[in-house]
Amino acid sequence: MFGLSKRDAGLLFVVALLCLFAPFILNPFPEGSAMAQFNGGYPDLMQRLVIFGIFAIGFNILFGLTGYLSFGHAAFLGVGSYAAIWMMKLLTMNVIPAIMVSVLVAGLFSLLVGWISLRRSGIYFSILTLAFAQMSYALAYSVLTPITGGETGLQPKHTDPRILDGALPAGQSPRANLFGLDMKASTQLQLGDWVFTFNAGYYIAAAIMLVAFYLSIRIFRSPLGMMLRAVKSNQQRMNYTGLNSKPYTLAAFVISGMYAGLAGGLLVAMDTQVGAERMFWTASGEVVLMTILGGAGTLIGPILGAGFIKYMENIVSKINDNVLHGWFSFMPDGIENFMVTIIHPFVGKGWHLTLGLLFMLVVIFLPGGLVEGGQRIGNLFKRKKADPKSPDGTTTTPAE
């Protein structure tokens, strides 16, 4: 189907199902219960999960395939966002032009950055991209304040020109929409104690992510993908055989820059504001973490990694001492306070610490990321099925 092998089509189908039923999957706990703290099925987080999924998919095309570690991808995300918000300020609140222009502008910017940075490889390439990203951040934060709004960023205002839209009705603030369908429009389904929220913006972002994911599968399986893998395995040998690898790496760089721009444009479409922090080097580092955590070079890994990190950031950071006391209130006072003291450093503002620990565990025990974890579990079951007659249910593992 869609020119994909059966296996890849299956993967795409699974991702599509996950996206479609995310409001259910992310809201497993009934409203009002103590575990409701861990529910992630509200529009903003769901949107972020898929948008950063796109960002990581794009990053993986560069890093996973060619091995070029860009440390400045947040710059393309930021440039895309600024382009999108200006479209919304000048042209229309419809998200279509905003998203298209954000991809285009990020593509052009990545062409420029890639043209220069790809003259070097390895650590020098990483440092060059990092320098570009920090430069963009500094420009956006201060020098270019008239265009970027500097520290306070940009938001659409009801005084903006917006030449394609009619005048706003009195008392209405401009809202991002798709031909009239408000991105914030949600409908709720109540089943007993469970409340599930279906948000228009989320489904649009999810549909775009599926397209982006499909394209990335096609790129992975194409001759271009093969060429990019060759760059990763031995670029020197490739050059000696008379192939010029630069056009290929540049293509990968621009494609992944456009993915980042798409993510940036979608961020603005879902939440109409831009701040320069979006381009800070920690944001570039985050997408590297996402990709490695999920599994660099795998198809679905980056999406998992992005989801994992965004979930941690938004859910764990909101657990405060009050919530902890609520959880352990059934225990005697002394033990309750003790438990709260133990857990306190790992939640709330300590979510970075928890994330760091988990990241270390993954890198040490599952070097292939979450995908490797999934494969190991899968293998466990497969082996048992394949060899049901072995006397004790175990098989010998062949040496690798």
Added chain:
Amino acid sequence: MSFSNLTRRGLIKTSAAAGAGLALPTYLSAASHAGYTNAPQGDTVTLGFNVPQSGPYADEGADELRAFELAVEHLNGGGDGGMMQTFSSKALNGTGILGKKVEYVTGDTQTKSDAARASAKSMIEKDGAVMISGGSSSGVAVAVQALCQEAGVIFMAGLTHANDTTGKDKRANGFRHFFNSYMSGAALAPILANEYGKDRKAYHLTADYNWGYTTEEAVRSSTEAFGWETVNAVKTPLTQTDFSAYIAPVLQSGADVLVLNHYGGNMVNSLTNAVQFGLRDKMVNGKKFEIVVPLYSELMARGAGANIKGILGSQNWDWKLEDQLGSRYSGTNAFVQSFGTKYGFPPSQAAHTCYVQTMLYADAVTRAGSFNPCAVVEALEGFEFDGMGNGPTLYRADDHQCFKDVVVVKGKENPENEYDLVEIVEVTPADQVTYAPDHEQFAGGSLGSCNAGA
């Protein structure tokens, strides 16, 4: 090379999937709640406290959170009631807000507008918060204020000092109790002219972002009105930690006053550099060289240590106000006492403004008799109150900015303890720092009208 293996079955499947995808959004229409966003259900109401818990302003965030917890305790009838005893409006009675028990959720802004908005959105969408408060920088305040306007909840700004929050980026659903750059300039200028004379030459070092710009502009125009001359104004990168390269040219410029439009770690570092260069021992143009820091905070004073001694600046509030200047500033002692009893040290101005904002919100809801944001906006606009530690105060309807006295302070020569680092020089009365709503430093924005959301 082609990948298409188009079959009739494949085509039908594809178009069915595409059709389903396109049809999906059309039956998802806006939820049709009556009234307004997050109308409190049951016998509780949820407030969202969004403060920096990590990043450069984490200390201030922690103090803000303490103040919020104290305010919630007082609203629910716990503790000694704090400023509820001195507040001129007697609508609050310690039974929560409109009889509903106050609960709260917290989040980390990380002093990044994206993170702050994500956190605020989860409070609104997931936890059902009907008001968002907190924050320790203007970038975050402006971003979250715009979000609250769109979502239809009230935003009570925490510590935000740039003019833009109630200037070009003001919103109908947002309110600021803290003072701003213009007020700092207007409050400082007469005292600077008094202390240092009217024929001074000033040299500005300005942090290169919005707050720095508005503060420089405010101090510059106010001091120039008193006859000062501005020799030069140099922008410094926000991430700068060593300011020696910026301090050296000051000596050659012929200036005799250095104005540091810096905040937080920037200010601690630049002031330390300036003092190490011996600027304060120099005599220029026959006058003693002076340094001015427009926006002061207790936490910065602690960071700068002995270097802060004798340096002038402005504050929104100080915990010694009522003790030293009398009952005009009533409420101060009540708040300091209940804060001190609970946490063991006096509150910062960030804590004060957050506490007051929460109380003002609760009071406005009670007077309006509804949590509807539009009713709250109406109750707060033009509201005059007293007994919240700043003397008589007005929440101006034109821009949702509080007008009250501004405290001018000076680094103390012989501090008695680590919380007693500044001494109050003078208080500039509110009418001297009041400006027209369409003042040029605040031009370019408009409140719009209140949004009650769904």
